[in-house]
Amino acid sequence: MSSHLTRRLRPEEEEVLRKREELAAIRATLAERELELVDFRSQLAAFEGRYLRQVGVLYAELDEWKARISELQARLNPSAAAKERAHESREQARQTYEDAHGNASLFNDFTPSPELKSLFREVAKRIHPDFCTDSSDLERRTRFMAEANRAYEAGDAEALQRVLEEYHDGTDAMEGEGVGAELIRIIRQISQARARIAAIEREVANLRQSEIAQLREEAEGKQREARDLLAELAAAVRERIEDARREYEVLAKQESNPA
Amino acid sequence: MSGEESRLDLTLKAGDRLPSLFRTRSSLVARGRKDVAAMFNDTKADTLAETRRRAEEGYCEAQIELAESYYLGKGIDPDHSEAAKWFRRAAEQGHPGAQFCLGRLYDLGHGVSKDQIEGTRWLGMAAEQGNSEAQFNLGFAYYVGEGVQKDEAQAAHWFREAADRNNPAGQHWLGLMYAHGPGVSQDRVEAYKWLHLAATNNRESEYRTLSHETRDMLGDKLTAEQLAYAQRMATDDIESHRTAKEIHEKLSEMLRPPLSGGSPGSP
Numbered sequence: 001m002s003s004h005l006t007r008r009l010r011p012e013e014e015e016v017l018r019k020r021e022e023l024a025a026i027r028a029t030l031a032e033r034e035l036e037l038v039d040f041r042s043q044l045a046a047f048e049g050r051y052l053r054q055v056g057v058l059y060a061e062l063d064e065w066k067a068r069i070s071e072l073q074a075r076l077n078p079s080a081a082a083k084e085r086a087h088e089s090r091e092q093a094r095q096t097y098e099d100a101h102g103n104a105s106l107f108n109d110f111t112p113s114p115e116l117k118s119l120f121r122e123v124a125k126r127i128h129p130d131f132c133t134d135s136s137d138l139e140r141r142t143r144f145m146a147e148a149n150r151a152y153e154a155g156d157a158e159a160l161q162r163v164l165e166e167y168h169d170g171t172d173a174m175e176g177e178g179v180g181a182e183l184i185r186i187i188r189q190i191s192q193a194r195a196r197i198a199a200i201e202r203e204v205a206n207l208r209q210s211e212i213a214q215l216r217e218e219a220e221g222k223q224r225e226a227r228d229l230l231a232e233l234a235a236a237v238r239e240r241i242e243d244a245r246r247e248y249e250v251l252a253k254q255e256s257n258p259a
Numbered sequence: 260m261s262g263e264e265s266r267l268d269l270t271l272k273a274g275d276r277l278p279s280l281f282r283t284r285s286s287l288v289a290r291g292r293k294d295v296a297a298m299f300n301d302t303k304a305d306t307l308a309e310t311r312r313r314a315e316e317g318y319c320e321a322q323i324e325l326a327e328s329y330y331l332g333k334g335i336d337p338d339h340s341e342a343a344k345w346f347r348r349a350a351e352q353g354h355p356g357a358q359f360c361l362g363r364l365y366d367l368g369h370g371v372s373k374d375q376i377e378g379t380r381w382l383g384m385a386a387e388q389g390n391s392e393a394q395f396n397l398g399f400a401y402y403v404g405e406g407v408q409k410d411e412a413q414a415a416h417w418f419r420e421a422a423d424r425n426n427p428a429g430q431h432w433l434g435l436m437y438a439h440g441p442g443v444s445q446d447r448v449e450a451y452k453w454l455h456l457a458a459t460n461n462r463e464s465e466y467r468t469l470s471h472e473t474r475d476m477l478g479d480k481l482t483a484e485q486l487a488y489a490q491r492m493a494t495d496d497i498e499s500h501r502t503a504k505e506i507h508e509k510l511s512e513m514l515r516p517p518l519s520g521g522s523p524g525s526p
Contacts, residue, residue: 051288052287211292212288233295236298
């Protein structure tokens with residue numbers, strides 16, 4: 001009986017309900033993708049840090065010896081070409097040193113807890129820039145989202161919580177009038193979310209093509225054979241450093257005892 | 260990483276953590292990748308050592324790989340007796356491909372003293388397990404009486420087993436047997452069928468052209484002359500027998516058996 005008295009939803013209201021559900025689902029998907037992206041980046045950054053600390057610094061050392069060798073050679077057999085070579089290899093050594101010892105070498109392995117992950121999901125669902133309704137909102141959301149990414153990558157749950165608290169979501173309040181306006185807003189939000197998901201997929205695909213991702217994949221392949229690619233590479237570079245050092249010593253003797 | 264910044268710094272810094280993935284350091288990473296590639300191309304010997312280690316642990320696949328490397332001189336000096344040794348290890352574990360190879364090494368006297376009886380014994384074991392190369396070779400051994408008592412019915416039986424497994428040599432020889440009789444009752448339609456199968460078999464085979472020619476001769480317009488050719492092919496004509504034997508030898512030289520289902524077993 002009571003069901004007869006219930007006000008029936010008008011068709012457009014039904015559509016709004018359906019679209020809200022669709023939006024909720026797509027927000028969840030997007031938050032998941034956003035999380036995957038930030039995780040993937042963090043893993044790559046962590047691997048790069050490991051690579052730079054284990055191998056990069058050795059390349060820097062190797063290039064340092066090479067630079068010393070060409071500088072010595074330029075002193076032993078002075079010529080414009082030798083000078084030029086010495087200059088180039090010194091520049092290379094400086095560049096390698098900078099690359100190997102830069103900020104990127106500081107990134108450590110990163111294993112976010114399930115709590116941190118679900119907190120990030122919450123934040124991403126709430127403040128995602130693609131759910132904005134006007135351009136001032138967009139900028140605000142983008143800033144918050146960037147901070148959320150930073151907090152997550154730093155493993156800082158408190159900061160992430162602060163982002164969530166300080167962010168006041170404006171869009172859930174109705175701005176336009178009536179069902180029609182809401183329907184339009186939801187449809188736009190869905191389409192923005194879809195576009196963002198596609199953009200994330202492209203970004204992940206690009207990241208996979210990067211040198212560091214490829215190297216990481218190769219390292220994982222070796223790991224399955226219970227081998228450590230970075231350690232093997234480091235050993236190979238160390239041998240070359242040893243060779244370069246010996247070569248330098250031979251040349252240094254020539255310099256101090258000219259025949 | 261961003262912890263040292265102000266409590267909630269909301270100035271937008273595009274990709275704080277990322278630049279290294281896209282900028283200068285990528286060249287330092289590329290350098291590592293290049294060295295890695297060079298390292299692992301230089302370590303074929305390592306791979307062989309790894310194969311040997313696994314072979315010694317009793318893995319069939321590794322034993323066969325090692326045997327093949329020795330037989331063909333892949334990355335190592337060819338050594339037929341080492342090849343025989345490792346084929347035997349896998350064959351004794353019951354691997355049909357290895358049994359076939361070991362059987363052929365006995366037939367050919369490669370790495371072991373030539374012993375066709377021993378060869379046929381190993382071929383028989385592989386054939387019983389459904390290895391079609393071995394089935395054909397066993398059929399041929401029966402057909403010519405090498406290592407076993409000459410027995411055309413047995414020959415036809417093993418040719419058929421091989422032919423049913425889409426082995427082109429088996430199909431060719433079964434066709435020839437149907438064309439002339441001994442071992443099976445003469446049946447030109449059956450002969451034509453098997454020769455046709457051999458001629459159109461997708462597997463790489465020395466028999467394709469030969470089967471094609473023979474089949475066409477057996478076709479509708481079977482003249483007296485063509486029939487005579489078919490019969491000559493099949494009877495103990497010395498000339499054609501030798502040709503077939505050469506083909507058979509050549510085929511068997513392609514010692515690559517289907518490598519399937521290797522597993523660690525008792526070393």
